[in-house]
Amino acid sequence: MSGFLDKGTEFHGDVIFQDTLTIYGKFEGTIRSVGLLVVGESAEVNAQIEVARISVSGRLKGSVRATERVELHEPARCECSFDTKVLVVSEGAQFDGQCTMEGSRSAPRDVASDKVKRFAPSE
Numbered sequence: 077m078s079g080f081l082d083k084g085t086e087f088h089g090d091v092i093f094q095d096t097l098t099i100y101g102k103f104e105g106t107i108r109s110v111g112l113l114v115v116g117e118s119a120e121v122n123a124q125i126e127v128a129r130i131s132v133s134g135r136l137k138g139s140v141r142a143t144e145r146v147e148l149h150e151p152a153r154c155e156c157s158f159d160t161k162v163l164v165v166s167e168g169a170q171f172d173g174q175c176t177m178e179g180s181r182s183a184p185r186d187v188a189s190d191k192v193k194r195f196a197p198s199e
Contacts, residue, residue: 078111083118100134117151132169146175 078093085101100116119134142160150168158175
């Protein structure tokens, strides 16, 4: 573990870490890492975040770029934008924002013509 901000702790600024940072207090600023960020149930985070993975159970505002995975667990309350490969939203977690997933920017396929061919009555 690289760091831990316990309940009752407030931090404003920039954090860069390697392995895992767990937050149960209040944080405002920027967070960057190639590791895992854990936002605990009592946490209130308002940040610009760039990490490999993030697990959220508390309150999160801002923007998140996670190169691997975003997980939202009950009772998470997120008002933010996500840019990630994988988004997991557990029952009871709240997400209000937008999500862009890698690979979703490819050209749309014409599914209407596929349906016509697939479901056309046989002669």
